Amino acid sequence: MRLSDTALIEAIVKLQMDDEAIKQLYQDHAELTRSFIMGKGGTEQDADDIFQETVVSFIDSVRKGKFRQDSGIRTFLVSISKHLWYNEIRRRQRAENREKVFEMDRGEVEMDVSSVIHNRELQKQLQTRLAELGESCRKILMLFYYENLSMKEMVSHLNYENEQVVRNKKYKCLQQLTYKIKENPAAAQYIKELLNQ
């Protein structure tokens, strides 16, 4: 079943059929991004990495209400990919090529999506902290905060004794993650700026 753009956005927002939505984003838009990245000096691996980040950023922005449908999904995705690729070029410090490519193509970026991707680097750092918690904590937090399972469902899914045991474990895991995030200077700075706004 193919989803219209509106149905696709709705599926993402409501967390329903989001696997279908992600699959369709790949089927409809991955090739275009791949051509662009590979045409600008990237490898196939680069193109795959950038499109993966693009889809994650796109879905995140849809769920946070930052995507306005009048711009069109394809235009939005292409703009995110271009930004991410230019940032990647900068990061790799290919000074000579960078200036050339970046200056040449700056005008091609159709829309300002910098707010969509601005804390992506911070998120990458924080993913490492989450991995440090271990698999059981990561699973509990993912089931609760992403899959939206109730405590009751989590008890049967995870084979714990009762809801209170899962609840306590979840408290502990989220607290551990928060402590680890607090230790990250970039995260501390981000929160500081947020509170001063």
Add this chain to the structure above:
Amino acid sequence: MKTENETLIDYLDQQLTPDEVIRVEDRIAHDAAWSSDLEFLKLAVETVRFNALDEKVSRARYAYNQISKSSERPARSVIRSMYKMSLRAAAVFIVLIGATLIYKYVSVNDQSVYKKQFLGYELNISRGKENLDPETEAYQDKNWQKVIALVNAEKIKTNKSCFMAGISEMQLNQFPKAIQNFEYILQSNANKGDSSFQDEAEYYISLAYLMNHEEDKAITMLDKIKRDKNHTYYPIASKLSFIDLKIIALKK
């Protein structure tokens, strides 16, 4: 008795009573430490959601690449022009068809279909994730026994871990055990209304059924995949011909 931090977590999870919400919001408004703690908790939750989403997209990326590569393979069949075929040529053709069918009947079996259709499943590890969990690391190293041991020892089994265990069992030709793992995923998804690793489990369980001589179940599942153009494994499953499936059904 809840700690202050647990109360804040419950506030974030919308698990407090209206009276408790008022008290917590008042505290947040007047206590900078609480306000800061709340923002850190929000960032932690966002990190979890990002991670889960990244994992989902990573799986879609792998499936997409696998299918793209598969559809790039050159077609083997040669289409011959049949114009102006003489009666003799027709007879030769019929003989050839007969010979082909006989050859097909002899050569097509569970094993041959399995060899043709089974693709080793590689996990797609996205950039920057140095800290893999032990079972994923063992899977990456193709240490199938270790993957199975780790997953069996797990108190919490996810669809991902069951899927890795299922593929590992297949690699070791332990098809009944592979079926158990994939059935767990399908049952779990049916109970929760989820679709995590659904397409993957459906495809690989059909192959495991074949090798476990449960041809009816295998054919039913492969038919289901072949009817669903949006199924991740549709392009691969649809290469399996109707005749091949019929031969398998006849031979069982």
